[in-house]
Amino acid sequence: MTALAVGFLGLGGQAFAHHGAPALYDVAHPISIKGTVTEFVWMNPHCQIYMDVKDDKGEVVHWSIESNAPGQMTRAGWTRRTLKAGDEITVTLIPARSGEPVGFSGWALGHGKIVLANGQTLTTEEKPDQYQGTDPRGAR
Amino acid sequence: MRIRGLSSIVPIAIIVASTLGPVLLAQKAAPAPKRDLSGVWSFLPGDPSLSPVGSLTGVGRGPGDSPPMTAWGQMRYDANKPGYGPKMTPENNDPSLQCDPAGIPRLLFGATFEIAQVPGKTVMFFGTAWRPIWTDGRVLPNDPDPTWMGTSIGRWEGDYTFVVNSVGFNDRTWLGQEGQPHSDEMRLEERWERVDRDTLHLNATIDDPKTYTKPYKTIQINYKLRPSTYEFTPTPCVWSDENAFLNRIRKPALGSQKK
Numbered sequence: 001m002t003a004l005a006v007g008f009l010g011l012g013g014q015a016f017a018h019h020g021a022p023a024l025y026d027v028a029h030p031i032s033i034k035g036t037v038t039e040f041v042w043m044n045p046h047c048q049i050y051m052d053v054k055d056d057k058g059e060v061v062h063w064s065i066e067s068n069a070p071g072q073m074t075r076a077g078w079t080r081r082t083l084k085a086g087d088e089i090t091v092t093l094i095p096a097r098s099g100e101p102v103g104f105s106g107w108a109l110g111h112g113k114i115v116l117a118n119g120q121t122l123t124t125e126e127k128p129d130q131y132q133g134t135d136p137r138g139a140r
Numbered sequence: 141m142r143i144r145g146l147s148s149i150v151p152i153a154i155i156v157a158s159t160l161g162p163v164l165l166a167q168k169a170a171p172a173p174k175r176d177l178s179g180v181w182s183f184l185p186g187d188p189s190l191s192p193v194g195s196l197t198g199v200g201r202g203p204g205d206s207p208p209m210t211a212w213g214q215m216r217y218d219a220n221k222p223g224y225g226p227k228m229t230p231e232n233n234d235p236s237l238q239c240d241p242a243g244i245p246r247l248l249f250g251a252t253f254e255i256a257q258v259p260g261k262t263v264m265f266f267g268t269a270w271r272p273i274w275t276d277g278r279v280l281p282n283d284p285d286p287t288w289m290g291t292s293i294g295r296w297e298g299d300y301t302f303v304v305n306s307v308g309f310n311d312r313t314w315l316g317q318e319g320q321p322h323s324d325e326m327r328l329e330e331r332w333e334r335v336d337r338d339t340l341h342l343n344a345t346i347d348d349p350k351t352y353t354k355p356y357k358t359i360q361i362n363y364k365l366r367p368s369t370y371e372f373t374p375t376p377c378v379w380s381d382e383n384a385f386l387n388r389i390r391k392p393a394l395g396s397q398k399k
Contacts, residue, residue, distance in 0.1 A: 003371060020223015020232040020317075024393050065388045071375060074306050097230075099397030131182070131338075131364045 004044070010117040019045060021066075024102045033063060033103075037087040042080035049083060049091065049114075053136055065093055067106035071086045076107070076124045088117040149317060174299040177262065180372045181340055181363035182252040186213035186241065202249045202342070203314020204359035206352060209321075213351035216311075226369035230394055234319075235312060241269055243288040243308065243313035245328055245344060249361060250285040250317065254372050256389030257341070262294055262302070273304050284308030286324045295398035304330040315356075323350040336367045 009108045046066040055061050067073065068078070082091065091111045092111035093103030105112040114122045156287035209217060225239075236242050246254070249268045254265040260276040284291045284307055290343040291308040306328040315322055326348040333341045340363040344354035366372070 019237070019390070020228060020234065023228040023230045023232060023389065041384070044375060044378065045382060045385055046349050046383070046389070063388055064392055066385070069375070071373070074371075096393040096395065098393060100392055100395040102389060102393035126326070130370065131366060 021104050024096060026097050026100075027094050029108045030092055030094050031103075032090055034062065034088070034090040037083050037085055037089060038062070039085060040080075040083040044069055044108075047073055047078075048075055049089075051089070051091070051099075061101050063101045063103065065091060065103045065105050067104070067112070072107065072126065074122050075126045077127070078122065078123075078124065083114075090115040113135065169338040172300050172334040173338050174352040175296050176257065177302055177334060178253045178257050179251060179368075180254045180370050182366055183361075183363065187345075202318050203245070203320060203346070203356065204319050205313075207354040207356055210350065212323070213321055215248070216323075216351065217319060220314060220319035220321060222314070222317060222319030222332045225316075227319055227376075234317065235314065236377070237382070240312065240383055241288040243269075243289050244271060244292075244307065244332050245330070245346070245358075246313055246316055247271075248330070248342060248344070249315075250371060252366070265372075267373075268377055280305060280307050286310035288313060288330065288380075300377065301336050302332040302334075304328075304332070306330075307395055320344065321351055325350045339363070 032053075033049040033053045037051050039048075039050040039051060041048035041050075046068060046071055049065040049067065051063050052060050052064070053063050068076075091103075091105050093105035094112075096102040105114065107126070112124060116122065144285055154166040221227070221229050222232040223229070223234055233364060242250075247269065251266050254264070256263045260274065262273045262275055264271045264273065271289045271292065273292040275294050278293060280293055281291055286308055287310060289309075290306040292304050294302055294304045297303055298336075300395060307326075307328050309322070309324060309328075311324040311326075313322070314320060326346060328344060328346055330342060330344045341365070342361040344357075344358040346352070346358065348356065359370050
C-alpha cells in the first residue's frame, strides 16, 4: 500500500490527471517484458509503445504500452526518435488488471523504465534541474 | 562543573553555526519580488503536500476532502465516476476524457501554468486554456453568463498575497480528479501567497451552498517556479488523438471489464 501511496502521478508537468491509470493497472505488481518494438507513438495524451513479445510457449504476443505525455518525456531527455520499429527493448511496466497485454511504463511509479539492447536505461522521470533554485545554470 | 561544561559547549555551538550558516543561507531562496506572480509554476514532485499516505491521486491531490454535501450535491457526486480517489473505477466518466475543458478551479490543482501581469489584468495561461483576472477596479457581475473558466477579479493584500474572487461558472466541471461536483452558484476565493522567489502557495475557498453544507476550504497547494528557460507551450486536448489513445490502449486494457 505504501508503494501505491508514494504518488502515482498519472500525468506529469503540463497536463493534469484525468485518465485514471491506477484504476486500470496493477500498481503493486510491476513486470518486465522483452521484445521488439513495432511502433513508437509520440503523441498526447500519452506516448505509446507497441511491441511483439514471445511468451513462455514461444507464441508472439502483441503488447500495447502507454507512458507519459511528450512534454514530460522531453524534459526527461526523450525525443520522438528515441525508439523505433525493430528496436530490441526490455520494459518494466504495470500490467492491466484485466490480464490483457496492455501496460503502463512511466513516471512516477518508481519502476517505469526501458532498457535498450545496448544496455542503456531510460526512464521518464524529470531531472531536478527543471525547477528554479535547483538549476545549476542559475537561469532566470 | 556544570557551568564549565556549558561554557565549553558555547564556543563549539558558535563554530558550528558559523560553519553551517552560510550553507543554509545559500540554499534559501531569494526573497519574493513585490506584487509579482509572473513566471511558470509547477508542482514539485515529491512535495509532501501532494500525496498523503493512503491516498491514490493524480497529479496533485485536487482540492482535498469536501465538507458534507447537500442532497443535490450528493446526487451529482453519485453520478460521477472518477479515475482517482476513493470512488476510482475503470468506468471513468471524467468529462475531460471527452476533451471537455477542465475549468477553474480544477486546473489550479493539477497543472503547470504561467502567470503574466499586464496593466488592468493578471493572466493565467494553462496548457489548454487561459484566464483573465481583472485588476482594473471593476466589480464582479451580478448575472454573469456561466462559463468554464468563470469571471474573476483580483487585488493585492500587502505586497505578497494576491486575492482572486470569481463567479459565473457552469456546473459541468469537476473540482478535481476525484469527481467532486459543484453548481453554477459556486463562488471561489483564491489566496495566492508568494512566500519567496521560488515558492507560491494557494489556499482556496469554494462557497457553494447548493452543493456543500459549509464552505469548502481546499488543501494548501505549493507551486515551485520553473527557470525562465522552461518551455511551457500549448497542449490543447485533441479529440482525434485522445480517441486513438482510448481505442488503442485504454479499451483493450479494460478487456472483459469493458462495458
